Amino acid sequence: MVIGTTGVTVRRDGRALLDGVDLDVAPGELVGVVGPNGAGKSTLLRVLAGDMAPDGGSARIDGDDVATATVQRLARLRSFVGPQSASDVLFRVRDVVAMGRHQDRRATTSEAISAAMERVDVSHLADRVMRTLSSGEQQRVNLARAIAQAAPVMLLDEPTSALDVRHQELVMAVLRALAGEGVAAVAVLHDLNLAAAHADRVLLLDSGRAAALGTPREVFTADRLSAAYAEPMAVIDHPFRDCPLVLTTRVR
Amino acid sequence: MTEPDRHHGRVLRTYWLLALGVVAVSLLGLLAGSVAVDLADIWHMVEVRLGIADDERLTDSVLWAIRLPRVLAGLVAGAGLGVAGVALQGSFRNRMADPHLVGVAPAAGLGAVAGIALTPAGGTPLIMMLMAGAGGIALALLMRRIAENVPESGQLILVGIALGFALLALLGAIVLAWDSPRVPTFRFWVFGGLSGVTWSTLGAAVPLVVLGGAGVFSVGRSLDVLALGEDEARHLGVDVSRLRLVTLSSVGLMVGGAVGLAGVIGFVGLVVPMVIRGWVGPAHRRLAVLSALGGAIALAGLDVVARTVAAPVEIPVGLITAIGGAPVLVWFLLRRPRW
Numbered sequence: 001m002v003i004g005t006t007g008v009t010v011r012r013d014g015r016a017l018l019d020g021v022d023l024d025v026a027p028g029e030l031v032g033v034v035g036p037n038g039a040g041k042s043t044l045l046r047v048l049a050g051d052m053a054p055d056g057g058s059a060r061i062d063g064d065d066v067a068t069a070t071v072q073r074l075a076r077l078r079s080f081v082g083p084q085s086a087s088d089v090l091f092r093v094r095d096v097v098a099m100g101r102h103q104d105r106r107a108t109t110s111e112a113i114s115a116a117m118e119r120v121d122v123s124h125l126a127d128r129v130m131r132t133l134s135s136g137e138q139q140r141v142n143l144a145r146a147i148a149q150a151a152p153v154m155l156l157d158e159p160t161s162a163l164d165v166r167h168q169e170l171v172m173a174v175l176r177a178l179a180g181e182g183v184a185a186v187a188v189l190h191d192l193n194l195a196a197a198h199a200d201r202v203l204l205l206d207s208g209r210a211a212a213l214g215t216p217r218e219v220f221t222a223d224r225l226s227a228a229y230a231e232p233m234a235v236i237d238h239p240f241r242d243c244p245l246v247l248t249t250r251v252r
Numbered sequence: 253m254t255e256p257d258r259h260h261g262r263v264l265r266t267y268w269l270l271a272l273g274v275v276a277v278s279l280l281g282l283l284a285g286s287v288a289v290d291l292a293d294i295w296h297m298v299e300v301r302l303g304i305a306d307d308e309r310l311t312d313s314v315l316w317a318i319r320l321p322r323v324l325a326g327l328v329a330g331a332g333l334g335v336a337g338v339a340l341q342g343s344f345r346n347r348m349a350d351p352h353l354v355g356v357a358p359a360a361g362l363g364a365v366a367g368i369a370l371t372p373a374g375g376t377p378l379i380m381m382l383m384a385g386a387g388g389i390a391l392a393l394l395m396r397r398i399a400e401n402v403p404e405s406g407q408l409i410l411v412g413i414a415l416g417f418a419l420l421a422l423l424g425a426i427v428l429a430w431d432s433p434r435v436p437t438f439r440f441w442v443f444g445g446l447s448g449v450t451w452s453t454l455g456a457a458v459p460l461v462v463l464g465g466a467g468v469f470s471v472g473r474s475l476d477v478l479a480l481g482e483d484e485a486r487h488l489g490v491d492v493s494r495l496r497l498v499t500l501s502s503v504g505l506m507v508g509g510a511v512g513l514a515g516v517i518g519f520v521g522l523v524v525p526m527v528i529r530g531w532v533g534p535a536h537r538r539l540a541v542l543s544a545l546g547g548a549i550a551l552a553g554l555d556v557v558a559r560t561v562a563a564p565v566e567i568p569v570g571l572i573t574a575i576g577g578a579p580v581l582v583w584f585l586l587r588r589p590r591w
Binding site: 049050051072079082085086089090092127145 | 473487
């Protein structure tokens with residue numbers, strides 16, 4: 001186990017955003033976190049990242065309690081990609097990606113920065129100013145920055161939310177490849193079929209509780225998803241991939 | 253030629269242009285004034301000071317005792333305000349942050365007045381300068397504390413503006429009420445001026461400005477990362493709270509030195525970084541060095557205007573910076589930005 005939570009509980013205004021969530025992620029594993037709006041997905045990620053101290057339980061990366069680790073130590077342990085980035089960044093793409101190596105600037109080569117940009121198809125944007133990019137392009141640049149950070153754990157909050165279909169597949173394939181290189185990745189995903197196709201395991205959160213944790217085939221059942229999302233769903237075999245395919249079944 | 257090459261060329265040209273500008277305004281500052289002086293007189297003053305010549309003339313003492321410290325004070329205070337503007341804007345991620353606007357300069361002015369009260373008559377200006385620095389640091393760190401609870405930078409600037417107005421009014425009231433020949437006039441504190449500069453005030457201010465400038469330079473790369481956002485900076489290993497502590501303490505020191513020399517002067521810390529950023533981009537180390545040069549040119553140059561445009565009457569240089577700075581600011585805000 002490289003990253004894990006034990007009984008993580010977060011309360012705000014008397015309401016439990018997370019309620020006793022346990023999760024262990026091993027090196028080389030890609031875990032998708034899914035669930036309806038307000039289920040606590042982003043809160044869990046923020047606790048794992050050390051942005052938010054839990055009211056109960058603990059989160060650890062590589063044996064360190066993230067609530068007490070220094071920001072410098074955490075930056076070597078985990079990278080983080082948020083759903084949005086600041087819209088007014090005046091730096092060029094290459095400079096932003098290089099900031100992923102802020103902690104180890106002197107040991108960084110321009111080839112490493114170029115390679116990170118290459119992986120998520122932003123090399124052609126290298127000289128563009130960040131704020132002139134579309135939100136999808138910015139999202140890929142932020143992923144390149146996280147790749148450049150070269151931490152053993154990657155935390156991603158809706159990393160595909162602004163991407164077209166081709167780049168959604170590209171980014172998920174990159175996450176799979178990073179997992180193949182030993183990275184432990186936890187990605188909050190709204191698209192259940194992306195999670196089904198690419199994640200090793202999925203954690204279904206519902207009202208702050210872990211409703212299910214397992215392989216996509218184990219977790220994605222019609223009854224469970226319909227109950228969690230309060231929306232009728234069906235789960236069938238994907239006709240082209242070896243994974244489940246989730247469909248909404250409400251007829252217009 | 254690629255865009256990075258073009259950009260590199262533009263940065264190099266800016267360094268050269270501003271370095272030449274510093275030399276030009278320095279010479280202009282030495283030459284301008286009621287006692288006519290030419291380049292040969294400046295050279296003669298240098299020879300006298302180095303002991304090469306011993307026939308000291310009136311122009312030598314005018315240049316050495318009055319004009320040279322005044323020119324250097326303009327350069328030092330302007331450089332300090334320019335770098336302080338860069339640091340404040342980086343720290344609060346808002347290009348409207350300015351040492352005058354957010355109250356740091358008025359707080360340094362209050363510190364300076366308190367320092368004068370503590371200094372025995374005829375004493376060195378060191379205590380005044382240190383108290384100015386302390387006043388600036390106190391306000392800057394108060395802003396840091398407020399920033400923890402007011403994450404939206406526009407609101408933070410408004411809080412700073414409110415504090416700045418109150419402190420400037422308080423400073424004005426104290427100076428008006430305190431009738432002492434040792435206290436520089438209301439006009440000096442509210443509109444700024446370089447007429448009272450001596451070698452000893454300059455000597456007390458330089459360490460503050462240099463130390464503050466070095467502080468800002470040392471955290472320049474972390475300020476770059478902070479431009480991505482506070483959370484992003486933390487994720488990349490920047491201790492944002494400590495970064496703001498170093499940056500804002502440095503701002504307080506630099507503004508303290510600048511205010512101790514030149515009074516409360518606005519616009520330099522706002523306009524200079526904005527113009528320089530438009531030329532060379534947002535990287536803070538480069539921006540700090542070039543804004544130091546740009547601020548030096550702006551204040552020393554506008555001081556020449558202040559003492560020549562209505563000679564023999566001298567106009568407070570703070571009025572000139574506001575009159576000159578406002579249209580530049582408006583033009584820069586309205587134009588299509590490269591950065």
